[in-house]
Amino acid sequence: RLRGRLLEYFDQNQVSTISSCYEEALQRDPTCSYSVERLTEMHRKGYYNTTRLLERIALHLDCVNGKPSIWEELVSCFLRLFSDRTTDYEDCISCNVEGDASIDAFSSLSSVFFEQHTRESWKLRCKWWMNRHFSKNIYMSETAKGDCKLLASKASCASHMLGPGFPYVKAAKSYLSKQEAKHESGFLSRNMENSVKLLQSLEKLT
Structure with missing residues (x-):
């Protein structure tokens, strides 16, 4: 992580090396939010791709509650990965995926999840996070703290x-509406409407 910070300061052109430094830091310590935030910043500048960021954020959230x-x-x-499924669908057809059910399932997925290991790991993560991040007890704890922004962002991911x-x-949508948290409620509503x-x-492809 220190090497990444030094490179950012003295030689910002080495974007591949810088991102690798933060990736390695996350592998050593997945709880490190600083590394995630630096990779996110690189992504926003176009220096780090969405697929890799998705996996690094997921690794981080496997270990922490998350900001x-x-x-x-x-x-x-x-949203970025699922925003253009047409190309992914055509790629799937060109790979001769057999069976209408499989083709229909692939057509709803981003190409990121075409690889079996990735599909299985994300399927397990979805089920694990039901209790890890999205349980009734977690919800009660979060509403007790009144952090509407956290609740809206987490509920959007859950959606x-x-x-x-x-x-x-x-439950989060109902709570945010009652709190008259219009911005957060609107954010959640938009993601519910566009849920991927x-x-x-993934379960259709089991």
Whole structure:
């Protein structure tokens, strides 16, 4: 991490080396939010791709509760990766995927998830995070703190991973509406409407 910071300061052109430094730092310490934030900043500048950022954020959130800004970035990753499924669908057809059900399932997925190991790891993560991040007890704890921004960003992720009908998502939407948190409620509503329903798509390919 220190090497990455020094390179950013003295030689910003070595973007590949800088990103590798932060990736290695995250592998050693997945709880390091600083490394995630630096990779996110590089991504916003066009120096780091969305797929790699998705995986690094997920690794981080496997180990920590996560800041609202990091959850929001995960939401953005899902939306970017699923924003153009037509090309992915055509790639899938060209790879001779057999069976109408498989083709239909692949057509709803980003190409990031075409590889079996990635699909399986994300399917497990979706199910694990039901209790890790999106349980009733977690929801009660978060509403007690009144952090509407955290609740909205997490519920938006839950909507993309588990669907807009997932209990945590619906409870968060109700809470935000009652709190008259218009910005946060609107953010969640937009993501519910555009939910990528990741787990549902992954399970069709089991």
